[in-house]
Amino acid sequence: MARRQGRSRPEPRLSLAEPPPGLFPAGAQDLLRLLAVLAIAAAVAAACSVLNRRPAPFCDSDDPYDSCEPCPENGRCVDGELRCVEGFKKRGRVCVEDGLLTHTANKISELLQHRICDEHAHALCGQGGKILFQQHDISSMADELLSKDAARLSDDGIKVVKERVLQSAHGFLETTSTYDKVQAFKCPELAAELHRPLSCQARQWVSSNIVFVMTFCVLDCSRFYGAFTRDGHCQREPSKYMSRYVRSLKIMP
Known part of the structure; x- marks a missing residue:
């Protein structure tokens, strides 16, 4: 009995099917740190992939292939290089108007x-x-x-x-x-x-409307002559009839 009590108990062994402790994050903070590290690693990998990737050359012909890009509008592509036609300038991988x-x-x-x-x-x-x-x-x-x-x-x-x-x-x-x-x-x-010019337009208008212009002048002169000779005293008071004629012109439509 004494011998049995003197022996120490063997430590329990981890099963092969169970993961070791500390492998997974224990709390929310550890989980956020893990996600942040994974996001940074993915961004760095994507940036390196973009920087290391060379742009595909332009196609020399009109038929695009998998290994080249179609030549952009207003451009001529020779040996995979883009050259813009006259009147356009290169901006990046396209041709824009000058x-x-x-x-x-x-x-x-x-x-x-x-x-x-x-x-x-x-x-x-x-x-x-x-x-x-x-x-x-x-x-x-x-x-x-x-x-x-x-x-x-x-x-x-x-x-x-x-x-x-x-x-x-x-x-x-x-x-x-x-x-x-x-x-x-x-x-x-x-x-x-x-x-x-305005002078030419006025002259041509008078020429094309000469009948109207002459009629207006004749009627206007007749009004003036009638107003001036209507009274027998016109010769003694000419300013009176001149003022009357001026007033008549002001009220004309």
């Missing part, structure tokens, strides 16, 4: 339209203007206007601006033909009439 070229083209187009319509308006007013313009006339005027506002443009940029100016002019002007069947362009009639 704002300087657009602004210059709009300005030159407006000046060209004004010059052509002013010439037409002078012709309508009998001042020796020009109505019909051929293609080389419009091209020469565009070159002249571009030469005054091309300080910040390259040679290729000037070509792009001129092309846009001519396209805008063809869309605005009316197409006709000369007596020898050559294509010509002219300012629309309504726009040309709006470009006439």
